[in-house]
Amino acid sequence: MPQLKPLVGTDYYLWKYVPSLAAAIIFVLLFGVITIAICWRMFRTRSWFCIPFALGGILEILGYGYRIHARSQTDKVVPYAIQNSGILLAPVFFAASIYMVLGRTIRAAGGERFSLIRPNWSTKIFVSGDVLSLMVQAGGAGMMVSSGNQNLGQNMIIGGLFIQLIVFGFFIVGTAIFHTRMKRHRGPGLSGRGFVLWRKMVNMLYACSVLIVIRSVFRVIEYIMGSDAYLLSHEWTMYVFDAVLMWGVMAIFFVYFPAGLQPPKNDNESLDLGGHHLISHRAQKP
Structure with a gap:
């Protein structure tokens, strides 16, 4: 029977509870299925910018998988460190692909003039902030095992999460400004059906972003309260405010998978978006 044990040679406890076997198995299966599904769509549509998103799914599987392993080794550092790092860092990889989707959506819709920042620069800025958040959180996760x-x-970790929240805040504002301007002007070359498809893509970004922000706010509160407070001492809070939300992000991304987000290559070429077409601006000119 698994028991809660202090770190070898000390009276310090890495865990505040014995991890649930059933919950960990359920989420290994859930994240495994959705990650395989996303990888299938990524390879099928050659959407290589979604690789970071798939890596995030793999980290979730690794994290919850190691919770199963750590259940009988609550006095060992390595299982604790791997599961903590995987679950903590996975959303950073989700965010990287989400940032790239916005830039590609703007270019594919021909809406560069409605963007707050040039699409190529916005992707670089947001992804750079994401990398900084990853580095700070990863460093904090390493410190946590000592x-x-x-x-x-x-x-x-709190600092890295704040960086992620600030970057996401700017991202949501930028997306909202672009969305508002495009709805007002409808952008070049967007017919009724095409506009609906473009709007669904932006709504997908909103939904994923909000879920990640809620999760990050939870994590900030969790770490600010401290290791002996209620949130870090009760496992159910992590599953409700992290695991469920991140699986929701992956499910939404799969349903509204951003395939075909490439700008037209010439005046007469149309854009394939999930089996439908957005006609290029110049192709519609009389």
Whole structure:
């Protein structure tokens, strides 16, 4: 029978509870199925910019898989560190692909003039912020496995999460400005059906972004409250405010998968978006 044990050679406990076997197995299966489905769509449509998103799914599987392994080794650092890092860092990889989807959607819809920042620059800025968040959180996660650096590790994770929240805040504002301007002017070359498809893509970005923001706010509150507070001491909160939300992000991304987000190559070429077409601006000119 698994027992809660202190770190080998100390009286410090890495875990505040024995991880649930059933919950970990359920989410390994859930994330496994949705990750395979997303990889299938990615390879089928050659949407290589979605690779970071797929990597995020793999990290979720790794994280919850190692919770199963850690259940009988609550006194070992390595299982704890791997599961914590996988679950903590996976949303950063989701965010990287989400940022790239916005830039590609703007270019594919011919809406560069309605974007707050040029699409190529917005992708670079948001992804750079994402990488910075990843580095800070990863450093904090490494510190967390050392009992002597718990406070520093928690502070670094909080800082990385704040960076992610700030970047996501700007991203949502930028998306909203682009969305508002496009709805007002309808952009070049967008017919009724094409506009509906473009709007669905932006709505997908909203939905995924909001879920990741809620999860990040939860994580910030969790670490600010401390390791002995209710949130870090009760496992159900992580599953409700992290696992469920991140699986929701992956499910939404799969349903509204951003295939075909490439701008027209010439005046007479149309854009294939999920089996439908957006006609290029110049192709519609009389």
